[in-house]
Amino acid sequence: MGERVLIALGGNAMTASDGSASPGDQRRAVEGAMGHVAALLAAGHQVVLTHGNGPQVGNLVLKNQLAADVVPPVPLDWCGAQTQATIGTLVLNALEGRAAVVVTRTLVDPADPAFADPVKPIGRYFTEDEARRFEVLGQTWRRFERGWRRVVASPEPLQILDAPAVAALMAAGFVVVAAGGGGVPVVRTPSGRLAGVEAVVDKDLAAALLARTVRAATLVIATDVPCAWTGFGTPTARPIGAVTAAGLRELQAAGHFAGGSMGPKVEAALRFVEHGGDRAVITSLEGIGAAVAGETGTVVRK
Numbered sequence: 001m002g003e004r005v006l007i008a009l010g011g012n013a014m015t016a017s018d019g020s021a022s023p024g025d026q027r028r029a030v031e032g033a034m035g036h037v038a039a040l041l042a043a044g045h046q047v048v049l050t051h052g053n054g055p056q057v058g059n060l061v062l063k064n065q066l067a068a069d070v071v072p073p074v075p076l077d078w079c080g081a082q083t084q085a086t087i088g089t090l091v092l093n094a095l096e097g098r099a100a101v102v103v104t105r106t107l108v109d110p111a112d113p114a115f116a117d118p119v120k121p122i123g124r125y126f127t128e129d130e131a132r133r134f135e136v137l138g139q140t141w142r143r144f145e146r147g148w149r150r151v152v153a154s155p156e157p158l159q160i161l162d163a164p165a166v167a168a169l170m171a172a173g174f175v176v177v178a179a180g181g182g183g184v185p186v187v188r189t190p191s192g193r194l195a196g197v198e199a200v201v202d203k204d205l206a207a208a209l210l211a212r213t214v215r216a217a218t219l220v221i222a223t224d225v226p227c228a229w230t231g232f233g234t235p236t237a238r239p240i241g242a243v244t245a246a247g248l249r250e251l252q253a254a255g256h257f258a259g260g261s262m263g264p265k266v267e268a269a270l271r272f273v274e275h276g277g278d279r280a281v282i283t284s285l286e287g288i289g290a291a292v293a294g295e296t297g298t299v300v301r302k
């Protein structure tokens with residue numbers, strides 16, 4: 001018997017590992033990912049998809065800024081919406097059958113402290129000299145292991161505003177792609193209107209919220225490693241298999257999960273299970289079928 005599964009696709013399902021995000025790389029990566037999704041659909045599961053957009057949205061906004069003398073640049077939230085459409089189109093082309101993409105807005109708090117502390121890396125890696133050149137444009141850049149990347153605000157997702165459209169399409173039998181790139185971040189203004197903001201929401205945290213909202217039984221967070229680890233990168237590293245939410249919180253508190261990589265995935269898995277989801281699985285893209293079958297990955301249950 002199939003179940004309702006929300007799959008959050010990580011960067012390796014979207015582009016080549018260097019983050020350069022050429023059109024060919026993106027198309028090939030999405031086609032590969034959809035092969036794994038098709039196997040789940042063939043097994044009778046109802047699938048909702050979401051995806052990251054870090055490299056793509058960073059490249060888009062940078063192109064806008066570099067071409068500002070020629071055409072008016074558009075803001076970061078517009079670029080986020082554009083990535084939902086382009087990545088969603090690749091998914092539609094790669095999937096056979098009824099599928100739809102929902103341009104999805106995510107409500108955030110204008111007073112979220114994340115707006116004063118940009119930490120979300122977007123775009124490709126640059127050298128320090130190049131990054132310093134872009135800092136003149138008013139951007140914040142940080143050094144990572146593989147080079148320099150722009151960082152932007154990443155506020156907490158509070159509500160997936162377009163979840164009702166997602167639910168309606170699911171009920172009509174569509175595979176739905178929604179909340180891509182964490183959703184287009186919007187705030188409610190004092191006059192009660194919705195307005196986009198300069199931010200990129202974490203797609204794993206948004207996926208956990210969407211999964212709860214559409215009552216998915218399983219949240220699968222697909223990444224480039226088969227599971228979460230304690231002591232990752234050290235000689236005492238150990239894979240984490242089945243774990244309770246309480247047990248995983250303890251490992252999280254002990255500092256086992258790095259902020260920019262496994263940290264948000266673990267937090268998303270915990271939030272989903274702690275708020276009533278049956279199970280959350282962190283696994284590789286290749287492992288999503290086996291993960292839903294209960295055979296692999298870090299499996300979090302209450």
Ligand SMILES: NC(=O)OP(=O)(O)O
Pocket residue numbers: 010011051052053054055121180181182200201202203204
């Ligand atoms: N929006 C987002 O979290 O995208 P990435 O996972 O690609 O960074």
